[in-house]
Amino acid sequence: MNITLKNIHKSFGRVHANNNINVTLTEGQIVGVLGENGAGKSTLMKILSGFQPADSGEIWIDDQFVSYDGPEAAIGRGIGMLQQDPLDVGAFTVLENFVYGRSGGILPRWSQAEQELNRYVRDFGFELDPTLWIEQLSIAQRQQLEIVRLFALGVKVLILDEPTTGISADQKAILFDALRRLAHDDKLIVLLVSHKLEDVIDLCDSVIVLRAGERVGDMMMPDSATITPEQISATKTHLVELMFGQEMALHERSLATLGETVMSLDDLHMRSKRLDISGVRLSIRAGEIIGLAGLDGSGQELFMRAACGLAPVHSGHIRLGERDLTGKPYRHFMQTGVIFGAAGRLEEGLIAGLTLTEHLALVESTAGAIHWPRMVDETNARIAHYNVRGQANSRIEQLSGGNQQRMLMALLPENPRVLILEQPTRGLDVDSSRWIWQQLLERRQRGAAILFSSPELDELVAYSDRILVFYAGRIYEIPDVAGITIDRLGHLIGGEFNG
Amino acid sequence: MCKQSPIWQIVFGVLPVFLAVLIAAMLVIAVDRDPVEVVTNIWEGAFRNTKSFAGVLNFWIPLTLVCVGLTVTFRSGLWNIGIEGQILIGAMFASWGALYIQLPEALAPLQIAIEIALGILGGMLWAGIAGALKVWLGVHEIFGGMALNSIASVWGIYLISGPWYPEGGSAQQSAPFSKVALLPGISDDWPVSLLALVLTVMALIIVPLILNRTRWGLQLKATGKNQRSALLLGVPINTVAMSSFLVCGGLAGIAGAYRTLFTYGSFRPLASGGIGFLGLLVVLLASTRTLWIPVITFLFAAILSGSTRLRVAMQLDASLAQVLQSTLVLLFLLVGGLRQRFEARSATPVEPEAAQPPVQTRAGGEVIAP
Numbered sequence: 001m002n003i004t005l006k007n008i009h010k011s012f013g014r015v016h017a018n019n020n021i022n023v024t025l026t027e028g029q030i031v032g033v034l035g036e037n038g039a040g041k042s043t044l045m046k047i048l049s050g051f052q053p054a055d056s057g058e059i060w061i062d063d064q065f066v067s068y069d070g071p072e073a074a075i076g077r078g079i080g081m082l083q084q085d086p087l088d089v090g091a092f093t094v095l096e097n098f099v100y101g102r103s104g105g106i107l108p109r110w111s112q113a114e115q116e117l118n119r120y121v122r123d124f125g126f127e128l129d130p131t132l133w134i135e136q137l138s139i140a141q142r143q144q145l146e147i148v149r150l151f152a153l154g155v156k157v158l159i160l161d162e163p164t165t166g167i168s169a170d171q172k173a174i175l176f177d178a179l180r181r182l183a184h185d186d187k188l189i190v191l192l193v194s195h196k197l198e199d200v201i202d203l204c205d206s207v208i209v210l211r212a213g214e215r216v217g218d219m220m221m222p223d224s225a226t227i228t229p230e231q232i233s234a235t236k237t238h239l240v241e242l243m244f245g246q247e248m249a250l251h252e253r254s255l256a257t258l259g260e261t262v263m264s265l266d267d268l269h270m271r272s273k274r275l276d277i278s279g280v281r282l283s284i285r286a287g288e289i290i291g292l293a294g295l296d297g298s299g300q301e302l303f304m305r306a307a308c309g310l311a312p313v314h315s316g317h318i319r320l321g322e323r324d325l326t327g328k329p330y331r332h333f334m335q336t337g338v339i340f341g342a343a344g345r346l347e348e349g350l351i352a353g354l355t356l357t358e359h360l361a362l363v364e365s366t367a368g369a370i371h372w373p374r375m376v377d378e379t380n381a382r383i384a385h386y387n388v389r390g391q392a393n394s395r396i397e398q399l400s401g402g403n404q405q406r407m408l409m410a411l412l413p414e415n416p417r418v419l420i421l422e423q424p425t426r427g428l429d430v431d432s433s434r435w436i437w438q439q440l441l442e443r444r445q446r447g448a449a450i451l452f453s454s455p456e457l458d459e460l461v462a463y464s465d466r467i468l469v470f471y472a473g474r475i476y477e478i479p480d481v482a483g484i485t486i487d488r489l490g491h492l493i494g495g496e497f498n499g
Numbered sequence: 500m501c502k503q504s505p506i507w508q509i510v511f512g513v514l515p516v517f518l519a520v521l522i523a524a525m526l527v528i529a530v531d532r533d534p535v536e537v538v539t540n541i542w543e544g545a546f547r548n549t550k551s552f553a554g555v556l557n558f559w560i561p562l563t564l565v566c567v568g569l570t571v572t573f574r575s576g577l578w579n580i581g582i583e584g585q586i587l588i589g590a591m592f593a594s595w596g597a598l599y600i601q602l603p604e605a606l607a608p609l610q611i612a613i614e615i616a617l618g619i620l621g622g623m624l625w626a627g628i629a630g631a632l633k634v635w636l637g638v639h640e641i642f643g644g645m646a647l648n649s650i651a652s653v654w655g656i657y658l659i660s661g662p663w664y665p666e667g668g669s670a671q672q673s674a675p676f677s678k679v680a681l682l683p684g685i686s687d688d689w690p691v692s693l694l695a696l697v698l699t700v701m702a703l704i705i706v707p708l709i710l711n712r713t714r715w716g717l718q719l720k721a722t723g724k725n726q727r728s729a730l731l732l733g734v735p736i737n738t739v740a741m742s743s744f745l746v747c748g749g750l751a752g753i754a755g756a757y758r759t760l761f762t763y764g765s766f767r768p769l770a771s772g773g774i775g776f777l778g779l780l781v782v783l784l785a786s787t788r789t790l791w792i793p794v795i796t797f798l799f800a801a802i803l804s805g806s807t808r809l810r811v812a813m814q815l816d817a818s819l820a821q822v823l824q825s826t827l828v829l830l831f832l833l834v835g836g837l838r839q840r841f842e843a844r845s846a847t848p849v850e851p852e853a854a855q856p857p858v859q860t861r862a863g864g865e866v867i868a869p
Contacts, residue, residue, distance in 0.1 A: 310730075334733050342731065351725040351732070362721055362732045365714045372712070411732070 001062050001156045008057035017043040019213040030183045030190040032204035039210040041193050045159050049081035050074030080150035081159040095130035098149050120148045124178040140171035159191040164199050176203050195295035197236050197494040209242040217242045240490035259286030262449050263418050268316035270306040275299050275473040284449045291464030292453040298470035300453040304420050308333045308340045337417030345404045352397040382410040402432040409439050421452040471495040511838045515830035523823045544808030545801040553691040558800035560695045561754035565778035566792050567702045568750030575743040576723030581629040581644025583775035584651035585622040589752030590759040592621030594766035597680035607679045615756050622752020623745045630744030634737045655768030673766040682761040695757045780828045
């Protein structure tokens with residue numbers, strides 16, 4: 001079966017996540033979907049797999065217009081998606097998981113299903129014991145189960161979102177073999193959303209590239225059986241160009257004199273379910289801005305949270321001046337002037353249901369009793385100073401995203417020592433972003449060090465004194481940002497640390 | 500959300516009462532009695548004379564204390580289901596003081612102060628365990644609370660059938676407390692404890708003030724609405740959760756002490772009599788309208804107390820009143836839910852932001868208000 005997406009549009013507020021996208025997918029092909037964070041890949045895949053509707057546009061299957069609502073219906077049409085975190089149910093066995101979601105009688109035929117499952121598992125070269133509980137499976141095995149399950153449901157299009165994150169090289173080889181078999185022998189369409197260029201070049205037959213919601217190009221991939229290292233490198237360069245574009249506006253770099261070391265990380269080791277980051281040594285000086293680059297989930301989030309007590313540190317030390325704050329909760333960091341700002345404002349940072357005054361009172365009041373009239377005055381002063389469009393008694397969720405971000409700025413202390421900010425300008429337009437940076441640079445002039453992550457390469461290059469590039473938990477330091485090319489940065493983000 | 504016209508406000512307020520009365524009336528008719536007579540009897544049972552009115556207050560005092568305590572845990576987003584157990588352990592600790600501390604009559608005020616302090620301590624201990632389970636071990640407060648309730652209840656039964664088994668008595672209650680150990684009533688015509696009444700009124704005034712005017716109160720609210728954000732805004736969320744449990748437990752402890760030191764005059768394993776669960780319903784009903792709490796508790800206390808007359812006068816079990824109460828709560832919640840739907844539907848085009856949760860996508864950033 002062939003699929004055509006016609007004129008797909010999808011907006012989130014002012015962000016045009018998918019802008020008039022047209023794609024034709026032919027059966028038997030493995031197609032890579034590339035793009036930097038926020039390019040619109042996931043949105044497009046979610047539209048195709050029924051997780052969210054498009055604002056406008058059409059989906060055609062074999063020259064027939066179709067419309068469906070929800071992932072179940074999409075599977076009914078033969079389109080299944082493997083989530084980054086496979087959506088299986090915890091308290092079930094592998095076999096139960098395989099069986100649920102199927103149509104048919106009330107009583108499943110267990111022995112028949114088990115035979116079927118075992119046959120698929122053998123054919124694909126997977127290793128799955130039907131009696132195991134889902135929690136006992138590795139991420140790779142969960143993926144295998146999802147693939148088998150969707151295939152058994154008769155799916156003709158299989159969408160995979162970052163399937164190689166958190167699995168070993170051997171498991172990756174097994175996965176890729178299975179995917180090749182599905183596409184080339186069983187004539188499925190396999191769509192691979194990935195940030196990892198080597199994976200894409202290795203596996204895919206062709207690639208489409210999205211940038212800022214638009215389809216900006218596509219490319220046939222060289223045959224992976226005969227490919228030379230030079231070809232790989234040339235293909236990568238071409239893909240990076242397509243993903244990030246050539247032009248990059250360089251801002252005036254504001255230079256600040258660096259002060260003493262305010263924070264030092266000594267042989268820090270942190271772990272999450274998917275990542276293991278070890279041996280991090282970093283001294284951060286007053287007035288220094290360090291940009292954290294990397295694709296989503298490469299370790300920046302874990303690193304930033306661990307550095308301020310919001311994620312556990314496995315070993316090593318975090319020192320602020322003379323004080324060792326390793327293992328202390330975030331509140332202690334905050335009291336020493338280390339402030340964390342999360343990317344999701346209303347999920348982490350602001351409290352829906354509380355007014356602006358209440359927010360300020362939370363961070364400002366030190367005494368037991370709150371003097372509300374004074375707090376309202378203070379809030380009004382901040383509203384005026386930070387140009388927030390809202391009232392002191394507005395609830396925070398009544399403000400627009402940009403104004404919420406301004407309010408967050410208003411809540412920051414005047415003289416922080418270290419600001420650790422996840423994507424501080426996410427979802428903001430150019431003016432709002434510039435305003436945020438103006439505020440941050442003012443604090444930097446007063447001696448604050450800033451660590452920030454961003455998916456925007458030019459934002460990283462424009463403001464950072466140093467850049468740390470994260471890839472699968474490894475970190476590459478760019479000590480002199482002035483000497484870096486966007487091309488090189490793109491390669492680093494894709495994991496090419498050597499060369 | 501758009502404002503409803505006053506007519507609808509009244510309809511939504513009166514409708515559940517009307518329906519509850521209708522259902523209760525049908526029940527009464529079904530057992531072949533006259534509903535009007537039932538209502539008259541409940542009214543008489545509650546407000547016939549000063550003694551019956553004092554009887555209403557005897558329910559009102561512990562119920563209100565419990566409700567005030569629950570507003571604190573609700574504010575911090577916690578479901579303190581363990582309140583029943585906290586009342587009972589409070590009653591148990593106070594009873595221990597009444598049974599084993601025997602001060603001379605001249606020191607009766609001190610004796611009573613110690614007993615009440617023990618009651619507070621007991622309630623706080625039991626709430627503290629639920630809190631610690633929640634905060635440090637991740638046991639949901641509803642499950643922890645349920646378990647602690649049944650442990651408290653079993654412990655109570657053990658005490659009166661073992662260590663506190665009264666000589667020649669039955670295993671229903673402990674030996675009666677000595678006169679010094681009991682809370683005194685105001686007078687024979689007004690058999691109600693002035694001290695408890697004052698404490699309750701104070702709690703009604705002070706606790707809302709603390710919740711609304713102090714940093715701690717604000718921290719509770721912030722934690723209740725969004726823990727993760729509260730943490731980033733510098734709220735010590737664990738301390739906040741623990742302290743709200745302790746305050747609630749303390750108030751429940753006073754309620755338990757009152758039940759045992761005044762209402763019964765001895766320890767009973769059923770000292771709480773379901774007041775904790777009833778309190779949860781009241782607070783649920785009142786939701787953010789805390790000023791209504793003393794009014795609702797008064798209504799419930801009147802029905803509870805007045806219905807004790809049904810048995811004598813009409814050979815009807817007093818549990819009929821509980822049926823009425825529960826129906827009332829259920830219908831209030833039901834009509835409240837209907838109202839929200841109704842309002843949501845009529846308000847949709849006004850503010851689309853409020854209707855849908857913030858959608859996040861990795862691709863497109865986040866929803867920005869139009």
